[in-house]
Amino acid sequence: MDNRMVSLFFLTLPMIGVVESHGLKQAAVNGISKIKNLSAGKIFNLYLAIREITDAMGIALSGQVQFIRPLINPMAQAAASVKKPLTDKQVDLIKARAAATDNFGNFFSQNLFIASSGVLLMSSTMKSLGYTATPANIVLYSIPMAVITFLITAYYNRRFDKQFEI
Template structure:
């Protein structure tokens, strides 16, 4: 019977979620209950919490970054980003996103995959700047065109990351590709795979860069 008491943590989770209590509090109480009923002392349970946090501390960075970005947005980060673009001569949506595509690919190729992203840069900076550049060049945007500009900003980040990170040798995708080739008896080093990722990245830059410039021009034709 005692071994089933350990499962009471599941019951705590079910009841807590049913009562719509704070999820973090519910999970914490469930973990404490499971550990104590499993025969661990309070100190051992807390130690286990500390070890898990230390082993996965990179996850907690998200909870630090997001509130900071939220505060920056609340105090006018997006408005300042738009103001900067409005003061720049020759700034167009296509050129801006093309520059960001190069930045994203270059940093990803160096292994800096987390230096930018949808939450860190696209929402607070890139998307507002792209929208401001489009309005500066083509006038007020309708809602459908505005959504396309925001979507193209996010797509630029994805393309830059996806085709840039494979150039970096010590990345999980390279190891995955190497493992798949090994199952078919093809032995390739990570360096070989990285080198051959460069032409693909160049093609991705040219293709998506062309799409960006064509989309920018299509907004101009639509405005006319």
């Protein structure tokens, strides 16, 4: 009975299905198609910035199923298909890039919050091994990796956009 909260993730897929069936995906596509000069790479960079900032504040966006599939991927496809329709290969590339951007943002910024489980686990493990590693030090040393990841991924996303230019 104490662990019933663990099963809450079972609600994720039905909730995404309900939201999509009521038009969230189409609303996102319509909104993006009205904005000029927005590209898939720019959407990915904006999402990456939001992902890293929210991770630093201890807010989890929940990633692939809850955020990438219903929102980021359709918005990126809509932005990329403004000038001409996308091929199946280009659609697959956008899906993969959306997932990769989420993975980069999550993996390299998950230790930016001092009370995150990973930071606390590393700190307690290092302490039990006789090393001095405070949660603040772990966060401090995680910041450069998050910044470097953002810069490299943002550059790669800009290059990714070149594939969709005429």
